[in-house]
Amino acid sequence: MQALAVAIQSEDFSVDAENADLLRQSNNTGAIANFVGIVRVNNDRLTVVSMQLEHYPGMTEKSILRVLQEARQRWQLNAARVVHRIGELHPGEQIVYVGVASEHRHAAFDACAYIMDYLKLQAPFWKKEITANGAHWVDARESDSIAAQRWSKP
Amino acid sequence: MLKVLFFARLREELGIGELNCAAEQAATAAQLRESLVAANGEHWRASLFADNIIVAVNQEVVDWSQPLQAGDEIAFFPPVTGG
Numbered sequence: 001m002q003a004l005a006v007a008i009q010s011e012d013f014s015v016d017a018e019n020a021d022l023l024r025q026s027n028n029t030g031a032i033a034n035f036v037g038i039v040r041v042n043n044d045r046l047t048v049v050s051m052q053l054e055h056y057p058g059m060t061e062k063s064i065l066r067v068l069q070e071a072r073q074r075w076q077l078n079a080a081r082v083v084h085r086i087g088e089l090h091p092g093e094q095i096v097y098v099g100v101a102s103e104h105r106h107a108a109f110d111a112c113a114y115i116m117d118y119l120k121l122q123a124p125f126w127k128k129e130i131t132a133n134g135a136h137w138v139d140a141r142e143s144d145s146i147a148a149q150r151w152s153k154p
Numbered sequence: 155m156l157k158v159l160f161f162a163r164l165r166e167e168l169g170i171g172e173l174n175c176a177a178e179q180a181a182t183a184a185q186l187r188e189s190l191v192a193a194n195g196e197h198w199r200a201s202l203f204a205d206n207i208i209v210a211v212n213q214e215v216v217d218w219s220q221p222l223q224a225g226d227e228i229a230f231f232p233p234v235t236g237g
Binding site for chain 2: 037053054055056058059062063084095096116119120121122123124125126127128137138139140
């Protein structure tokens, strides 16, 4: 088990099991911060029946690992991991897990938010929503690039 | 040879996810995009030249001026929407 880890999988994940792994591979951890993304029931006022997640195998893992490495350069991190699901998902299901272990809470909170902001901008995943009105590819949001800009402020 | 990949909306619009292309046809990513339109018909232009299309060479996002060489893997895709 490595201190920085990325898993792309169609199966669901257990937050407890992921956090236990995170703790097992780190020393003197005093804080774990998590983010868990969930498929919404309503997106842009349409009822989502299911969602299809496509990715670019190879590049996805590399790009997320790079974000984890960048986070480790900015904050004191003992371990960090990302699990991202692909394939068919339904409302209420978990999509993505981010776990960060650090000695103190501020580093864990901030690194977790940073990792999620950059994953959204850089990791090659694409969502297609299947709604009662038909299927469509989800558009990228301007707010996601604005969210990541806060990390470049001095 | 160049290995060319298309993802998501582009893959659906073009009806193909992967193709091979002679390396001599394209010295840069921009030239490859033009030669794909020339080889496959003008209907490819609307998809490949849509706003915000991203190009990656060997799994790194690059500028359109990126030089290409035989054996490269080039991917075209729309803005990403994971997480």
